[in-house]
Structures are given as C-alpha cells and as structure tokens.
Amino acid sequence: MKKRDLILACCLIAITVACGRESPPDMESVLSEPKTHVGSNTCKMCHLEHYDSWKMTQHSRMIQDARKNRDVIVTEISGEKIRRDLAKLEDTLKVPSDRIYVPGIDEILYTIGSQWKQRYIVQKEGTLYISPIQYNLETHRWVNYHEQDWDKRPWLLKCGGCHVTGVNLETQTFNEPGVACEACHGKGSWHAALPKTAVFEKRQTIVNPAKLPVGVAQQICGSCHNRGKSLKKKGAGWAVGYEPGKALEAYYQSTSYAGGDKKHLYSNEFSKGHHQQQIDWSQSPHAREGVTCTSCHYVHQLGVPPTRSQTQAAGSAQCTQCHEMVNRNGAHSIHSFANCVGCHMPRIAKSAEIGDIRSHTFVALLPRETIADKTIPNSCTSCHKHKDVDLNKLQAAYDLLTQRPKPMGKAMAPVDVD
Ligand code: HEC
Ligand code: HEC
Ligand code: HEC
Ligand code: HEC
C-alpha cells in the first residue's frame, strides 16, 4: 500500500470511530442537578423484564388509586353490611357502631393492601387519613380501625414511607403509589438521565442491593418490614430520611417487649404484630449466618415459579434447599411428614386476624413454652388444636417420643495407659 493510501485509510477509520461513538456522558451536568425520584414508568423504558417481574409482586399493588380503577376495591362498600358487622363488635368499640364514620365509595381515593386486609384512604380538609373501617379478606368481615381518632392520624406521617415511594412531608406529597423501584434502588434521576452506553456511570448512580454488603442490603427490606419510630421526625412510624444503602440505625428505632410494647410482641420478643419480620429475623441463627430475606424471597419474579409470599421454592422445599441433611431424631422423628415451616415458622402473628401470618425467628415452640407462660403460643397447637387439647399431655408425648435411644453395644473396657 502506498504511503498516501495508508494515511487516507487511517483518516477514514478515525472518522468512522469518532462518528460512531456517542459523545462521552457529561457527568458533571447530570450530577449537578439534585437527585430525585423519576418513577417506575421511566425505569420501565430500559428494564422491561424487571418492571414486569415487579408487577407480579404485592409490592407494586400496596397502594392503588381507586379513582383510576374502582376494581382495586376488593369488596362491595355497603354501608348496611359494614354497620351490621361493626355492631357485632359493639362491646369493644370506642364509638357506637351506628356513629362510626363509613366512607361512601366516591370518597375513597386509594386502597391500602389487597391480601390479608384492605383499608381506605380518604381526604379531610386537605389531609389524607385512613378511614376507620377495615375489610378482612379471608374471613369476609368488616372490623373497626381507630374509630375514635382516625382523623387525628395523618396517613402520610403514620404510614406513608412504607407504602408509597418518594414521600415529601414538607409538601405533603408522594411520587408514586406502592413500593416501587426507587424504594429499593434509591432515587434514579441521575441514573436515568445518563445515556445507555455509559454503563459504568450508570452502575455508579443506582443502588444494586446484590452489590452491597449483605448487612446493608438487608436493611433495605428492614426499613419497612419493621415496626418502631422515626428518629428524625416526631410521630412518624417509618424511617423518614432513610435511603437504600444507608445504615438504618441512624433513622429508625425498632420496637420491643422489653421497651414496653406488649401489643406487638410476646414476652419472648417474638412478633405478635405484622410488618415485623426484621425484628424476628434479627434474633435468628439465619441473621448470624447471613441468610437474609432475599435468600428465601424473590422481589423480581425472574426464573422462579410464583409461590405464596414470594418464596423461592414452595413450602418446606424452601428449607431443604439448604438444610439437606436434617437429623431424623428428636423432634424430627415424631411425624410421618416433614412440614418444616409448620413447626419452625408457626402462624402466631397477626395481620388481619390472629394467627394469619408467620413467625420469622425460625424457632419451633414446644408446648412447654405455653405451659410456662400462657401468653406465649406454641407451634404444635396450630395443628393439634382440638378444643380439649391438654398441653401437658402433648408435651409428655413429645418427651417420650423424642427420647434418644440408649447407646447399644458392650461397654469398653478401661484402657491402662502406662
Ligand atoms: C436509559 C435507560 C435506563 C433507564 C431509564 C434506567 N436504567 Fe437502569 N440501567 C441501564 C443500563 C444501561 C444499565 C447498565 C447495565 C449493565 O450493568 O450492563 C443499568 C443498570 C441498572 C442496575 C444495575 C446496577 C449495577 O450496579 O449492576 C439497576 C439496579 C438499575 N439499572 C435500576 C434502574 C432503576 C430503578 C431505574 C429507574 C429509576 C433505571 N434503572 C432506569 C439503563 C437504564
Ligand atoms: C422490594 C425491593 C425492590 C423493588 C421494589 C425493586 N427491586 Fe430491583 N432488585 C432488588 C434486589 C434485592 C435486587 C438484587 C437481585 C435480586 O435479589 O433479585 C434487584 C435487582 C434489580 C436489577 C438487576 C441488577 C443486576 O444485578 O443486574 C434491576 C435492573 C432492577 N432490580 C430494576 C428494578 C426496577 C426497574 C424496578 C421497578 C420496576 C425494581 N427493580 C424494583 C430489589 C427491588
Ligand atoms: C418501602 C417499603 C418496603 C420495602 C423497602 C420492602 N418491602 Fe416488602 N412489602 C412492603 C409492603 C407494604 C408489603 C405488603 C404489600 C401488599 O400486601 O400489598 C410487602 C410485602 C412483602 C412480601 C409478601 C409478599 C406476598 O406475596 O405476600 C415479601 C415476601 C416482601 N415484601 C419481601 C421484601 C424483601 C425481601 C425486601 C427487600 C429486598 C422488601 N420486601 C422491601 C414494603 C416494603
Ligand atoms: C415501618 C413500615 C410500615 C408502617 C409504618 C406501616 N406499614 Fe403497613 N405494612 C408494612 C409491611 C412491610 C406490610 C406487609 C408485611 C406484613 O404485613 O407483615 C404491611 C401491610 C399492611 C397492610 C396489609 C396489606 C395486605 O395486602 O393485606 C395494611 C392494610 C397496612 N399495612 C396498613 C397500614 C396503615 C394504615 C399504616 C399506618 C397507620 C401502616 N400500614 C403502617 C409496613 C408498614
């Protein structure tokens, strides 16, 4: 090749390369803007699979706009049926059943929940409140909820941060209903603004829980699956100011029985209330060994079949994935089946009705726990629940059946060592 042709060829290559490449991202101008929430519809443009797989989960459905779609209300709003159900609870009510405020269907702005129970958000003098009625899905009945002080408990302050994304208490607004992308991945405006090809800059500007230290990633789930108080804002029930990737302790203090919360915890500090999985889990051997929420639960249903409660495998298969070799002695020898979850995660906590959701300490509670302290339930009577079940007899049967066999064979003769 002649020297002139070579120079020409080099120029052509250089021009092609220069034109084919996007200009490098102007990081400075992107990063000079304040970081804000952009909403899941923006994320969807580039992450359709993750968007779809999040839509399959309850997180996306937590708060739903009832004005856009009436069908999100899971039952009929019939004043008559509601008051009939409330009247059955008359003795426990703080306001007589016929005077409790019951919203009309047109007053309902948003629904809260759709699995165990549903509550309804209404507006009064410009502020959003939770109306004092609750529908329990599994028992198909209405119950009361703060009938005496419902209009003194602003929803955004009490509950907002755990149920919607991008709450601003100053302006009394939120960016998106439901537990959306940015609740777990952090504010996404910088990440979304950068061009697709700026892969490394993109990675730096969004939280990927899988790349965080395990303990820090766990606190993302722990920021909501928890009960306690905000350390930054008086009266708030959620971690005001917390962002994924931060240390939760600076923002939130969990409740405890020792600290006086007898309503939501048993005296052994096991959960009685719901949204307390983090409190249970942190007492468990799993917490010590780094078995976290996402070891058992998926949040994007990708490559796994749907299961109840988003577990990676259904029922006890969830446990035997790791605990392949469980000894068949002791407690594990009584039954002809091995319902790990039945004993190690008894339904002793309450979302809508007592005992509808599970303990997350993974400790199997024996009858003797209840014998020693009547207020503590046990794992066994969730199945052995005949009216006349005698706990002492059940414990005695357990003690008998779980006795380990005496060692067999001949005693060894003592050995003379000198
Ligand atoms: C304009 C397209 C685009 C938009 C909009 C977008 N992303 Fe991304 N995202 C990307 C690209 C490209 C990557 C880098 C892919 C790779 O790592 O190979 C990425 C990576 C990620 C990662 C992995 C980061 C890592 O360190 O591995 C997460 C998590 C993520 N995006 C979440 C989001 C969320 C949440 C939103 C909405 C707030 C969003 N993305 C909006 C294009 C986009
Ligand atoms: C409840 C928390 C949560 C929500 C809500 C959530 N994610 Fe994720 N996401 C995670 C976790 C945790 C991971 C890490 C991998 C895993 O466990 O699935 C992840 C992984 C990802 C990844 C893959 C990163 C990689 O390693 O390549 C992308 C992309 C992503 N999420 C985007 C989204 C988008 C888009 C939305 C909303 C439509 C969303 N996420 C909603 C928790 C969440
Ligand atoms: C912003 C608050 C928030 C964060 C962060 C959050 N969750 Fe949730 N989670 C909720 C709420 C609220 C519900 C109840 C949704 C409903 O029933 O409509 C829920 C429900 C669930 C459920 C039950 C789903 C079902 O089908 O019953 C699982 C499992 C779960 N979350 C796991 C996780 C894991 C794992 C993480 C962390 C990666 C996480 N969550 C992060 C608020 C949150
Ligand atoms: C610290 C976070 C947090 C706060 C504060 C909070 N919740 Fe929740 N809530 C959750 C989580 C997590 C779940 C799902 C897990 C569970 O119930 O154990 C949930 C579940 C629910 C459900 C049941 C959802 C279903 O599908 O059955 C309702 C209803 C609900 N919350 C209403 C409220 C109301 C009303 C408030 C305020 C008075 C509130 N919550 C405060 C985190 C919170």
Ligand code: HEC
């Ligand atoms: C060792 C496995 C394991 C770990 C770790 C774990 N879970 Fe679960 N979780 C389960 C199983 C199993 C169920 C019950 C599934 C069923 O009923 O089919 C469940 C149920 C749930 C439910 C539905 C309500 C109920 O109790 O029935 C929520 C919400 C939940 N888990 C959240 C969490 C959160 C948040 C974490 C972390 C703090 C966590 N889980 C850690 C295995 C686990």
Ligand code: HEC
């Ligand atoms: C991701 C792996 C993993 C999964 C899934 C898992 N475990 Fe574990 N589990 C561990 C590890 C690791 C330990 C701590 C080491 C040990 O003691 O065996 C542990 C410890 C335990 C312990 C305490 C053992 C002791 O010696 O005190 C119990 C009980 C237990 N797991 C029950 C369960 C149950 C029930 C399930 C299903 C709901 C389950 N595990 C699911 C990994 C797992």
Ligand code: HEC
């Ligand atoms: C009848 C209730 C019951 C069932 C069903 C049950 N466990 Fe247990 N498990 C217990 C009790 C009680 C203990 C502690 C006393 C003992 O070791 O006998 C225990 C101990 C354990 C331990 C720690 C000690 C050890 O033996 O390694 C692990 C791990 C464990 N169980 C896992 C499982 C798994 C996995 C399953 C399902 C295959 C299961 N359990 C089914 C009641 C039960």
Ligand code: HEC
């Ligand atoms: C998931 C439901 C379930 C749980 C939880 C459960 N059991 Fe059972 N139990 C059964 C059933 C069903 C039988 C009879 C059939 C069988 O043994 O498989 C039974 C049988 C027994 C028997 C009689 C066994 C025999 O050989 O005569 C004893 C004793 C017993 N259970 C004790 C307990 C104790 C103690 C616990 C708590 C640690 C417990 N069970 C937890 C369902 C359960």
